[in-house]
Amino acid sequence: MDRKQEQDKGNSNMSGIDVALISPKVPKAVSPVSSAAAEGDTLRRPRGRPAGSKNKPKPPIIVTRDSANALKAHAMEVSSGCDVNESLLNFARRKQRGLYILNGTGCVTNVTLRQPGSAGAIVTLHGRFEILSLLGSILPPPAPPGITGLTIYLAGAQGQVVGGAVVGALIASGPLVIMAASFMHATFDRLPLEDDELAAAMQNQHYQNGRTHHLDILTCMQSHRTCS
Known part of the structure; x- marks a missing residue:
């Protein structure tokens, strides 16, 4: 009789406990993107300028002051x-x-x-x-x-x-x-130019013109000697 009462008492104690079952979260499976689909998106991307677009007008160049060498x-x-x-x-x-x-x-x-x-x-x-x-x-x-x-x-x-x-x-x-x-800034030169002065003048003219090709200064100097 005492053993049966103890079992009933144990069962009554267990009935007062809330049991919560926690299940681990399973991550959702991500479907992989096939390489063929990625290539298809790349090929479908439009190239070049959109239809109807135009070049943006460039702002005008405004000269705020005159050059000192201007006439x-x-x-x-x-x-x-x-x-x-x-x-x-x-x-x-x-x-x-x-x-x-x-x-x-x-x-x-x-x-x-x-x-x-x-x-x-x-x-x-x-x-x-x-x-x-x-x-x-x-x-x-x-x-x-x-x-x-x-x-x-x-x-x-x-x-x-x-x-x-x-x-x-x-x-x-x-x-x-x-x-x-x-x-302004008049340059005085004594003619005919000497060889060194002629070479310097030709080199200066080369840089002022902004050209990148080679100047044959020796040929110019030889022609200068022939004329003089």
Whole structure:
């Protein structure tokens, strides 16, 4: 009787315990992708540019400042009674720019010229003359002698034409307009060039042109000797 009561008591104790069964998680099987399917996706991928696409426009190149070596056009008006030659020299000195005189329109008085046809004779013309042509170059100091100068051709009241290099004052008679181009960094060279100078000049020209082919400098030097 006591043994049966103990068994019933044990069974009653076991009935009060919750038993939880925990089963291990099994990972889901991943189906492998066949190589044939991967190759099919690669082959189906479109190549090249999509239909309807265009090149994007490139932004414009904006130059914010002028190059120092760029030519500048000038229309210069010289007041009546002023010396044309002296006015151009002052402009070149203050601006530190060289001037290439293209032409001039107007009248001048009391012109002093050196005429090449008269063995370099100096001629002074009195009166009023109209400018037919005015050419020359004006460089700021320090400039080698003989670089700066003006050459002028004039028409007189009777239709006579006279010209030569201006060696004195050139006084404007009334408003006078001069067309000119200004520049900077003029390079002075003494000709003919020596062999070393010629080679350096040719090499410099090669790099400036941006070319990659070989320059036969010896051939250029030999041709230079033949010409000289």
